[in-house]
Amino acid sequence: MTRRLTAIVERDGDGYVAVCPELDVASQGATVPEARDALAEALALFFEAAPAEEVDRRLRGEVIRQSGVPRSEFEVRSHGRR
Numbered sequence: 434m435t436r437r438l439t440a441i442v443e444r445d446g447d448g449y450v451a452v453c454p455e456l457d458v459a460s461q462g463a464t465v466p467e468a469r470d471a472l473a474e475a476l477a478l479f480f481e482a483a484p485a486e487e488v489d490r491r492l493r494g495e496v497i498r499q500s501g502v503p504r505s506e507f508e509v510r511s512h513g514r515r
């Protein structure tokens with residue numbers, strides 16, 4: 434299954450933090466692409482490990498809206514489940 438999710442990437446000190454507001458999952462990297470790739474990996478692991486009820490609960494939650502923050506959308510493929 435492929436899901437379309439949001440990545441918000443912000444500078445944090447010498448690196449970058451990437452957050453997926455729909456699922457409240459975050460990661461970091463030295464560059465924007467590294468942070469985004471690390472977030473995609475964290476999301477793939479989340480989909481593999483989280484019970485379906487937890488995924489549904491988080492997807493029904495309120496999405497964080499921040500004006501002026503660059504966002505990018507990307508797709509995450511989950512392997513096996515859902």
